[in-house]
Amino acid sequence: MKIVVVGGTGLIGSKVVGILGSKGHDVVAASPASGVNTVTGEGLAQALEGSSVVVDLANSPSFKDEDVLEFFATSGRNLFEVEKAAGVGHHVALSVVGTDRLSQSGYFRGKIVQEKLIRESGIPYTIIHSTQFFEFLGGIAHSGSEGETIRLSPAFFQPISSDDVAAAVANYTLAQPQNGVVEIAGPERVRMSHLVQRYLKAILDSRKVVEDAQASYFGAQIDDDTLMPGAGAHLGSIGFDAWLARSTVSK
Ligand SMILES: NC(=O)c1ccc[n+]([C@@H]2O[C@H](COP(=O)([O-])OP(=O)(O)OC[C@H]3O[C@@H](n4cnc5c(N)ncnc54)[C@H](OP(=O)(O)O)[C@@H]3O)[C@@H](O)[C@H]2O)c1
DSSP states (O other): OEEEEETTTSHHHHHHHHHHHHTTOEEEEESGGGTOOTTTOTTHHHHHTTOSEEEEOOOOSOOSHHHHHHHHHHHHHHHHHHHHHHTOOEEEEEEETTGGGOTTSHHHHHHHHHHHHHHHSOSOEEEEEEOOBGGGHHHHHHHTEETTEEEEOOOEEOOBOHHHHHHHHHHHHHSOOOSSEEEEEOSOOEEHHHHHHHHHHHTTOOOEEEEOTTOOBTTBOOOTTTTOOOTTOEEOSOOHHHHHHHSSTTO
16 A cells, blocks of 8 residues: 655654554655655645555644644645545544644644644545653743743643554554544653653753643643543553653653
């Protein structure tokens, strides 16, 4: 089966390309690095020719509100026009658990538009909602950074390793389209402020996390339920300590 992984050079994309390739599929890693750009449309038609499945794992290079919206809106329109012409039978995309509850955030307004375009495309699809990646803990710390302190919400979340995400994405890619949303999450529910503090300690970053229930998450107010998956979520097996032990961030 020919499978195109858009964003196939990224954190999750490169792992998904590896897994699908090892199962014998003809996998194309499509991204600006290989001359395929979903925003300008460059190289898209050629990359998708003869493909059965498209997996969209791209992300906006800029997190400014208007840039994210423009990225996901334009990419979606360009992708579906070419997917229809190529006869693609399954569109898989990675989004975030709680996206619909996070519309105060510019980034998540971009993800909401991405998902709307998928639902309206007429192409069979699977939207995978993942919780935050452990690899993104540094990004979360950065988002709450105020000099020597980091102001973060103590709200619960259930982060997941990129290896567990990639394995789940590869499985859903090879399954029948769900025509709906499926959720994936890590094995442990933790408070965001606590885990980021543990992460900073592990990477020998001396900054202190200040708990603030009013601190926003990328512009959105959150509570203990906002970032948590529902009861039917598929759970990965790698917890924070196991992830830390095998990752290079603390070495
Ligand atoms: N971070 C989290 O905790 C989290 C949680 C849940 C879901 N997600 C979602 O997971 C997805 C993947 O995230 P990631 O961290 O793996 O991304 P990433 O490592 O930042 O990789 C982004 C990818 O997008 C590609 N890209 C950028 N501009 C493009 C364009 N114009 N056309 C085509 N491809 C383009 C990049 O290609 P080049 O290398 O060529 O620039 C790269 O392959 C995102 O949609 C994100 O919303 C993230």
